[in-house]
Structure formats: structure tokens, C-alpha cells
Amino acid sequence: MSPAADTEARRLPRPRADALRNRERIVTAAREMFVEFGPEVPLDEIARRAGVGNATLYRHFADRNVLIQEVVLCVLSRTTEQAYEAAATEADPFEALRRFTHAAADERIGALCPLLSGTFDQHYPELTNERERLEDAVQGLFDRAHEAGRLRADVAVGDLVVALSQLTRPLPGTGCLDMDRFVHRHLQLLLDGLEAPARSELPGTAATLEDLRSTP
Structure with a gap:
């Protein structure tokens, strides 16, 4: 990595640990519910199983397709x-x-x-x-x-x-x-x-x- 690229990488904010944990919980819950109920399962149900709010889910995943x-x-x-x-x-x-x-x-x-x-x-x-x-x-x-x-x-x-x-x-x-x-x-x-x-x-x-x- 060049010095300029290394400096730029250090400037980028790193995701907080709790944000990473929330993202992982959402993906895990979505995986389980897609298997159980199919891809049209309500996103708020995924958020509920993941133990996060709807706003947190949408902050990580803009829509169903991205998830x-x-x-x-x-x-x-x-x-x-x-x-x-x-x-x-x-x-x-x-x-x-x-x-x-x-x-x-x-x-x-x-x-x-x-x-x-x-x-x-x-x-x-x-x-x-x-x-x-x-x-x-x-x-x-x-x-x-x-x-x-x-x-x-x-x-x-x-x-x-x-x-x-x-x-x-x-x-x-x-x-x-x-x-x-x-x-x-x-x-x-x-x-x-x-x-x-x-x-x-x-x-x-x-x-x-x-x-x-x-x-x-």
C-alpha cells in the first residue's frame, strides 16, 4: 500500500464493535427466516428476531435485495x-x-x-x-x-x-x-x-x- 493510500485508510472511520455485532445478528436472523419462510418474510420480523430496531436493519441494509x-x-x-x-x-x-x-x-x-x-x-x-x-x-x-x-x-x-x-x-x-x-x-x-x-x-x-x- 502506498503512503497516501495508507493515510487515507487510517482516516476512514472503522465500524464500531456494536454495529458489527448488530449486522452479524441481522444476517444470522435473515438466514434463518429466509430458510423457514422464504425471501418475502417481513423485514420487521427479521429485525425482531435479531433483537434490533427496524431503523438499525435499514441502516445496514437499504432494502430486501441487499440483505x-x-x-x-x-x-x-x-x-x-x-x-x-x-x-x-x-x-x-x-x-x-x-x-x-x-x-x-x-x-x-x-x-x-x-x-x-x-x-x-x-x-x-x-x-x-x-x-x-x-x-x-x-x-x-x-x-x-x-x-x-x-x-x-x-x-x-x-x-x-x-x-x-x-x-x-x-x-x-x-x-x-x-x-x-x-x-x-x-x-x-x-x-x-x-x-x-x-x-x-x-x-x-x-x-x-x-x-x-x-x-x-
Whole structure:
């Protein structure tokens, strides 16, 4: 950093600790309520769950779209770190993939990322960068598991992404409010099916990330 830039950086006011805590509480509450009730949940209900006033929420997030972007960015970033942590912690490449999959389900990435389909800009640079960072991290998990012969050869990252999206998105209908208790159980069944050696021949072809991006 140049001396001039360093001086300018020191002049900029730093957010107060309580303001940062409020922002974090708002994002956490919004993440929970978007999963439970969808993206149209009233913002005053989010503020109430976060324990802040409406004015505080709007001071941090000018409108609903900005808040949704921040929530999804947070989830993408946390899920990416889960992928790196799994790769660094687990010696067995398939166990690293297994650990990441369950962690990604806990982040509810499948329930939250579809919120980006809507009327606002899906090409928000920070979101694009974080999505690419996550894709690279997960692709690395797949590559290592394939190279070690621990992952069946006829699957790709897109197969896992589709399954995570389906299993972690709340099902419609009031009779399905307690489906969360099945998520990790069914993910374990999925992962058993991904492990090599393959026990059957899969119909169709492996789903890649490129396939998912080209899907309308």
C-alpha cells in the first residue's frame, strides 16, 4: 500500500464493535427466516428476531435485495471455508468430501442460493467471485477423491450440487415442517452411493457445473 493510500485508510472511520455485532445478528436472523419462510418474510420480523430496531436493519441494509445478497454471500463464504477445512483435516479424500457435504447441508446452501433468481442483479461481483471460489474448492475435493479411486468415476460436482439443493430446500406444505431431521440421514445414503466401487450403472451422464449453468 502506498503512503497516501495508507493515510487515507487510517482516516476512514472503522465500524464500531456494536454495529458489527448488530449486522452479524441481522444476517444470522435473515438466514434463518429466509430458510423457514422464504425471501418475502417481513423485514420487521427479521429485525425482531435479531433483537434490533427496524431503523438499525435499514441502516445496514437499504432494502430486501441487499440483505438477500449479503446472506447468500455469507453462506457461500462459510461453505467455501468448510470445503477447505475438510480437505485440510481429513486424510481420506472421500471422508473429506463426506465431511464437506454434511457441513454444506447445515449451511442450507441449497435453500438460500435459489434466492438469487429474481429481479435483482445476479452478477454482483462479490457473489460471482465467491461462487467461483466455492466451485474451485469443491472441484478440488472431487478431483482428489477421483484420483484416489474413492469416488465412482461416473459422477461429477454437479451431481452433488443438485442433490444438496434438493435435500436442503424445505418441502412445500404444512405437513413437512419437520423434514430437517431427515437431511443428514438421506445425505448419508447419497454419499454411500457416490463411493467407489460403484454398485450399479447410472443412467445418463455426470452433471458438471457447466451443465448446471446452462440449465434455464
